[in-house]
Amino acid sequence: MLDSAPLTGKHLIKGEWTDGGPAFTSDPVTGDAVGVQCGGAAEIDAAVQAAEEAFATYGWTDRETRARFLEAIADEIEARGDQLTAYGSAETGLPEGRLEGERGRTTGQLRMFADHIRKGDYLDVRHDAALPDRQPLPRPDLRLIQRPLGPVGVFGASNFPLAFSTAGGDTAAALAAGCPVVYKGHPGHPATGELVAQAIAAAIEKTGMPKGTFGFVQSNTNEAGEALVQHPLIRAVGFTGSFRGGKALFDLAMARPEPIPFYGELGSINPVFVMPAALSARAAETGKAWAGSLTMGVGQFCTNPGIVVLPQGADGDAFREAALAALTEVAPQPMLTGGTAKGYSAAVAETAGKAHRLTDAAEAPDRCGLPAVFEVTGAEWLANPDLAHEMFGPAAILVRTASLAETLDVARSFDGQLTVTLQMEDGDIEAARPLMPVLERMAGRVLANGFPTGVEVADAMVHGGPFPASTNFGATSVGSLGIRRFLRPVSFQNIPDALLPEDLKDG
Template identity: 45%
Template sequence: MITGKNFLGSELSAKGNKTYKTFNPQLNIENNSVFYEANEEEVNQAVQMASKAFQTYKDFSGNKRAHFLRLIGNEIEELGDELIKMYCTESGLPEGRALGERGRTIGQLNSFANLLEKGDWVDAVIDTANPERIPAPKEDIRRMNKPIGPVVVFGASNFPLAFSTAGGDTASALAAGCPVIVKSHPMHAGTSELVASAIISAAKKSNIPNGVFSHLNSSGFEVGQALVSHPLVKAVGFTGSYAGGKALFDLASKRPDPIPVFAEMGSVNPVIVLPSSLKAKSHLWAKAYANSIALGAGQFCTNPGLILALENENLNDFCSELSIQMNEIQASCMLHPNIEMKFSKDRNAMLKESHVKPLYQAPDQKNTNFARQTIATVKGQDFLHNKNLHHEVFGPFSMVVRCESEAVLISILKVLEGQLTGTILADEAELSSNHEIISLLSDKVGRIIFNSVPTGVEVCHAMVHGGPFPATTDGRFTSVGTSAIQRWVRPVCYQNWPNNLLPDELKNENPLGIYRVVNNSLTSSKI
C-alpha cells in the first residue's frame, strides 16, 4: 500500500507541505497517489540517523551485511505483482521489462552478497616488519579498504528498479558498509516507496541499525541540493542527465569539505563501421542496430546514437536496410511527457542543422508520448566541424556519419568527448590493421565492443559502466559490476598495530581465510 510518505529509517514521515503525483504516460493521466516532499527537518534527521548508524554498521561482518542484501532481494520478490503493476503504471514500460529489471536488481544484490562472503574485496595488503634491515629497520605496515560514511543515491528516470532505490549504487554502498539515503525519482515515486519498504523490512529482520537506510521524496531540486550540501554526507551516486550530474558535482566540489560525486551522465556511444562488416553482414548489422536504437524507446544510456561509417560500395545498402528495419519496429511510449517533449525538441534541432538529412523518420505518432523514431545522416567533414551534432539525443535517434576517408574518421575520434561505450564492426583481419582507430577509441570509452551492440550491460565482475568525462564525473570507476563497491571505500593503513587489535582481515592468523598480498605475494595462508 502506497502511503506517499518519507522513510526516516523505519519511521514514516510527512512533515512537508509540498505534494505531487506521478504520471501514467501510456494513459496520459496522473496517477492517484499523493507524495509528500521531504522538508529541511526530515532531510537533516535522515542524515543524522545515517551518521549515527554508520558507527555501528561499518564494523558489521561481511557475512552479516551479505545476509541483509539477500533479505532485501527476498523482500522485493515478495512484493509480487503490486511492484510490477506500479512500475508499469509510472513508467509506460511493458511488464516484460519490469520483470527483467526486477530480476537484475535482485541479481545485483546477490552478487554483492557473494562478494562480501568471499571477503577479498577489501584488498588487504601486509608488509611485515624487518627490524634487522639496514640502514633503517622496517616497520609493520598493513592496509585495507574501509567504508567512507553516509551515501546519497539519486534514483534514475530510465531504470525504476536497477538504477534506483535498491539498484547498483545502493547495493554497492550498503555492501561497503555505508548507510544510504535515497532521493527517489519523482517519475516513479510509488515504485520507489515499495522497494524502500522492502529494504526497511529486511533491515528489521536482520537487526540492521535504524538509519542505515532512509528514503526521501522530492519533485524538485531542493531536497537533492540539501542532501549533497549536508556536512555529514560523504559521497553521492547519480544516474541521469549531464546538466543534473554536473550541477551536483559542482555543488559537492564547493563544500568546505568537498566530497566525491559519482555521476553517470549519458553518452552517444559511437559505433565504427569498417568496410568488411558491411560486405559480409550488412543486413545482419542493420537489423541489430535498428533494434538497438529503438530498444526501450531509446531510453538507455548505452543507446547507439552515433554511427561512424567509412564510405564504401556497401554503405548505401546498409543505410537503406537500416531504414527498412526501423520501419518494421513499432514506436514505444516514453517514460514521461517531459521526456518525449525533450526528445522531440532535440530531434528536430538536429534535423535543422546544416547539411543534416533525414535517413528515416517514423510517421507522426497518434499515441500521446510515443517517440518518433529517427535516423539522420551527415558527411564526415560536416560532422567534424559542427559541435552541435556531437550531443546526445535521449531517445530512439541515431546519426549516421559518412566518413569520406580514414583520416576524417580518425579526426572525428580525436575530438569526440568521453563515452560509456565504443563499438567496432569489422572482421578480425581489418581490426588488426587499424591499431590507431582502436587506440583512439579505447582512450575515449569505458567499454570497447567488437561486433555487437552497446545496449545491454552485463552485471559481472569484469564489467565497466563508466567512462571519461562527460560520460561520468570519474572515469576510474564503474556503476555496474562488483567493483562498483570501490567508490564507497578508502584505504586505511595500520602501522605497528598489535595483532589482536587489528581488523580480522589483517590479523596474522587470517581468521576469514581471505586472499591477501603478504610481502608482495598473493596468499590465503597465515603469517
Template identity: 60%
Template sequence: MTEFRSIDAATGAPSGPVLAVDGVAQVEAACAAADAAFDAYRATDRHARAAFLEAIADEILAIGDDLIVAACRESGLPRARLEGERGRTMGQLRLFAQVLRDGAWQGIRIDPAMPDRAPLPRPDLRMRMIPVGPVAVFGASNFPLAFSTAGGDTASALAAGCPVVVKGHPAHPETGALVAAAIARAVAACGLPAGVFGHLVGPSQELGAALVRDPRIAAVGFTGSRAGGLALAALAASRPVPIPVYAEMSSINPVLLMPAALQARGAALGTAFAGSLTMGAGQFCTNPGLLLAIEGEGLDAFVAAAAEAVAQAPAQVMLTAGIGAAYRDGVADLAAASGVTQLAAGAPGEATSCGAALFQTTAAAFLANPALAHEVFGASSLLVRCADEAELLTVLRGLEGQLTATLHLDEADGDLAARVLPVLERKVGRILANGWPTGVEVCHAMVHGGPYPATTDPRSTSVGSLAIERFLRPVCYQNIAPALLPPELRDDARGDGAPRLIDGVLRLA
C-alpha cells in the first residue's frame, strides 16, 4: 500500500484527502533528522523552549475550524468534546512552558567541595537533569488531539529538550497532518532545526515497529491497548540498547460504593454513574468499568436507577470499526459468562455505533473467573456485589493495577474507607472521592498512571507537569572546572529564579 484515506467514523466510508504512506525510508530520515537536531535543541535556553511550546499552541488554534471538522469526521466524537480537547491540548503546551520557565525540572543539586573534611575531603559535586534523546510518540485513537500528535507525550518530551518523531494514528490521519503542519510552522518560526519534530503516516504496525527499533530513538510514549503497549515494550527491550517505553494501557477503574453513601443517595449515584459510563461512548481510559459494593437496600436503589439510565442511553458512534467489534465481543463474553446477569442494555447500535451495557455478578463468581476483570473498551460496566467488608477487601486485593479508583462515601463510611485506602494505594495512580473518574485535570499534582497493566512504569504519569521527568536523566559533575560547567550549575548563576538545592537547602539562583 502506497497511499490511504481515513474513514468517516459515522458512515464507515473512506473520507478526506488521499495520503502517502510512509515506510522504512521515511522512518530512517525522520530519526536521522531528530538525532542531528538533538544537541542543538537540548542546548536551547529554557525560555526559548517555552516560547516554542506556546508558538505550537498558537499555530494549532490558527488552524481554525478545519481541525475540528476533520477530527469530528475521523473520530465520530461531537464538536463540543473536540473543541474542549483542542483547548486542553493548547493548555498542556502552555503548562509545560510554565514548567520550563520555573526551572525546577532541571533538578539542580550542588554539594560544594569540603577539602578540610575528615577523615576524607569531599569533592565538588553538582547535578542536573538532561534530556534523554529523540523520543517516539504514538498517537491515541480516543484522543485525536490531546493524546496524539501534539498531545501530552509530545509536549512533555519537547519541553524536556527531546526531538519528537510521531507515529500518527491511522484512524485520524488528516487531523494528525493538520497538527503536524502547525508544529512544523512553529519550529520554523522559532528558528529551530527541522528535525526537532517529525511525523510518520501509515496504517501498518511495521511502521511503528521500525520507529521503535531505530537506534537513535531513546524513549517511547504510547497510549492504547495492552497488546499494543506490550508489543512495543518487547521490541524496545530486545534492541541491542534497550530503551524505556512509557505505555498507558488497560484499566477498568473500580468505583467503590460505600454503604452509608448508598443508603443516603443510591438512586442519584446510579443516574450519575450512567452519565459517566456513557460519556463519549465509554471510550475513555478512565471509564468506570467496575463497580464494587456491599449488599444492602441502598445498593438496590442504585441498581434500579443505573439500569434505567443505561437502558435509555442512545447508541453512540465508535472511534473505529475495529474498536466497535472488540466492544461487541467483550459485551457478548460478559453476557455469556457463568454467574453474570445483564441488568440493562442501551439502544442497539448499527454498523458504526454501539449501545451501553450493565452487568452484575457476585464476588465469588468474579474471583473465580479472571476474565471478568478484563477491560471492555466502551460503555460497559460490571457490578460486583459483595456480602461483607471481608469479601470487598478480597476482591480489591486481587485486582490488577489501575489508573484510578473512586470512593463514594459519607461521613459514616470513614472507618471503612480508612481500611480500604491502603489497599487502593498499592493498586492505582489516582484515588477520587465522591466524583467520577472520567475527566483528567491537567495540572501539577495529577497522576495519570498506575501499576501494571495500567502502565508499563508505575513511577510515571502521562498527564501533568511530572510527565516531563520521563524524558530526563541525571548527570553528576565532579570537580569540573567552573568554565566547563553548564551555566546553571556555576556559582555565579544568578537572577533567573531557577531553584537550586545547595547542601540540602533549597535556594533561588
C-alpha cells in the first residue's frame, strides 16, 4: 500500500498549498485512490496573478541564477525518485523501469536547459552600432535580444506523467526562458503530479526564487483549462494531448481579445514507408521490429508508428506475417486511464467497419489494450480519408500499394505528422528520392530505418510538425530549440547602457 502522508491533494499557489473546489478521487490501476481538490477559474486566477507578480522579478534574473534553479528542481525530483516511481506506476500502469527512465529524461531536460541558457546562444544577440556620420541620415544604435514573454500555461500529458507533465519539457523551457509557469494538473496521475510540484516548490525555496514562479492547480474538469487559456495575463500555452481537446483550447486561445501562441501537440499516425530493397533484404526482421515499436507502452506514444505503407507481393506478405506472429506474443497490459481504454476500443471498432482486420478480435480485460492490425490496398486508403484518424493505442493499418507511383500518391494523402520513417537500403535511394520532398513537408522529423518511438532530447531534435500534428509547425516541444516558444525579440534603440538587459550591455 502506498503511503499517502506526503500528499495534500491541494493546489500550489504563491508557494502555499491551498484549498479550493470540490473533491474528486483518482482512478489508479493498482493501489489506493487519493482524494484531490478540483480547482476552477478562481484557483487559476490566483495562480496566474501570483505568476504575473513573480515575473517582475523572475523575468529579469540572470542566466546563471535560472540555471541553478533548474538544476535544483532536477535534484529535488531525484530525491523523490522512489515515491515518484511507486505512485507513477500505480496511477498509470506503466512499468517501474519505464518510470525510472522517464524520470532520468525529465531531470536530463532540466539540466540540458540549464546548460543551454548558460551558453547564451539562444539570446540571438545582435548589435548594429550607431553611425552618426552616415549620409543622408545617421543610424541609431540598435541592440536586439530575445526576452521572456511572461506567465505561461502548461497542460500535462496522460502518457508521460513525468517528462511531458509537471516539470516536463514545456515547464523546463518556459522557466529557462524566464517565464513563470502555471500548470494545470492531469487527473490521470494527480499524486505523481503533486510530488513533482513539491519538488519544484522545494527548489524555489532553496534558490530564493519568487513564490509565484510556479503554480499548480489540480482539476478533472474543463473549467480550469479553459480559464487558464483565456486568462489575460497568460502569454503562451504548452499542451500535449488529444486532437479534440487541444483544438478546442487552441480555438479559445485564438478567440481571445489578444490571441496568444498555443503550442499544442495533438497527435500523429507516423507513417512508415517500407521500400522494396529493404523488404527484399529483411522483411521478416523489419516486421518483427515494427510490431515491437507498435506495442511499446501499449501503443500510447504520440510517435507510435500507426501506418505502414509497403508494396503488394511476397516480400510485403513476409513482413505482415512476421509482424502478426510477434503480436500474438503480446500480453494484455493496462492503459493509462479507463477513458483511454474506452476510446481505443471505440476507435478499433470504427476502423473494423472500414478495413480488413488481420488480428483476432479478442475482448481485452478491463482497462487493457490488445494489438489490432488492419490491411487495405492503396486504392482503398486513398478512397477513405477516415482511415487516417488516430487510434491511440497498439493499432495500425498496413497499406499495400501496387506501384511506386501509388506509394507516392499515398504519401501525398497524409496530413501533417510528427514523424515519418523510411525503411530502406542503398538500393532504395532512387525510389526514395521523389518521396523526400513530400515527406519533408509532411513531418517535423524524417527517419531512415529504426522506428520513431523514442524522442532523443538533443539540440537537433524537432518534436512537432504541420497541423494537425501540432498547432505551430515552426516549434518543437523537445530539444533546446523549445525555449524559443517562450521568447520574443526586442530591439533597443539608443537606450543607455545602464538600462539595458545585462546580456546587452557593453563589456
